[in-house]
Amino acid sequence: MALTGCAGGSLGNSLQKSLEADPQLQTQFPADNEAAQAESTPTIDGAGPLAEAEPNAATTARPQPGDTAFIGPAAPPGERVPNGNGAAASPGSQPAQIADASTLLDDVPADLKPYVQDWLTLGNTAGEGFADIPFQPSRTISRGEYAHWLFAANNQFYSDQPTKRIRPGSPTSTPAFQDVPPSHPYFAAIQGLAEAGIIPSALSGNAVAVTFRPDDPLTRENLLLWKVPLDTRAVLPVATVEAVQSAWGFQDAADIEPLALRAVLADRQTGDFANVLRAFGFTTLFQPKRAVSQAESAAVLWRFGHQTEGVSVPDVIRRTATDAPSEAAR
DSSP: OOOOOOOOOOOTTSOOOSOOOOGGGOOOOOOOOHHHHHHHSOBSTTSOBGGGSOTTGGGOOOOOTTSTTOOSOOOOTTOOEEOTTSOEEOTTOOOHHHHTHHHHHTTSOGGGHHHHHHHHHHHHHTOTTTTTSOOOTTSBOBHHHHHHHHHHHHHHHTTTOGGGOOOOOOTTSOOSSTTOOTTSTTHHHHHHHHHTTSSOOGGGTOTTOOOOOTTSBOBHHHHHHHHHHHHHOSOOOOOOHHHHHHHHOOTTGGGSOHHHHHHHHHHHTTGGGOHHHHHHOSOSOOOTTSBOBHHHHHHHTTEEEOSSOEEEHHHHHHHHHHHHHHHHHO
8 A cells, every 4th residue: 555745855864944834725645655555565475566476376375484384494584474365474564554544544534634644654654653553543542542642753753852852751660640550551651741741640740640541532632731732842821711712712611621721722822733723623612521533633743843833744754764865875
């Protein structure tokens, strides 16, 4: 399956700090990536596409060491070996949900498709931290999954700026939450975000936040509460219900919990780059307790930054593409 990314020229090894054109305003979609198409085409013993293999090669598995029919030699480590279905499997290959991008996009609302498409491309280029959660755009994302993505995205976007990266939680640290022990798969991200003061916890003075509830659905108000501080890199402003109503016109501003109210107000100050606009479009109802989908989360994480300076997924994809040749040359 061909995955697509945003077109653009080489930007060297540094992140582009500029106003990124919002995909919702673009009418052009990126071209097909032929290289990704070729990579995802199953092969038989490196001999080319299945269509060019011997008639029954696609349905015949190669005997492996330990099988009575195995003669040898054993395949070298890392060699692409066909499985019983004729599909080539290799260590570190992308999960199936990334390969099925076209099917996934069918379920995504039109306004969210450019963001989700970029997010899938990022999963294939950056890989770590993005491709290890099954991607189902319309499925509700959990608090733990979103924290994991938020942590991975921030550190990938600012991979060349250590001062903006978040340190992962150490397994030897006292857990910030009773229900997220060091053995939890998202401990490093959740603990790191809590220790950085991004996720409210007892560490940041919130004495009642003793549990994190990683499997609970993420709500809209927490989506912003955890993300906006990484956009502004500043203390959230004091906010009132009246201020949020004036800024956004939300009829249900009074239903937003006080701490999240500050993040919602700060988000409005990023202008057209507001997370609310990317994820939910124009609305006069914020619905703070409503569950968030994976597609909406991808839209929010598509860009980090304030109104005049930021970095987006296309920036990261272009940087990864320009860094790859220099890494290969080494």
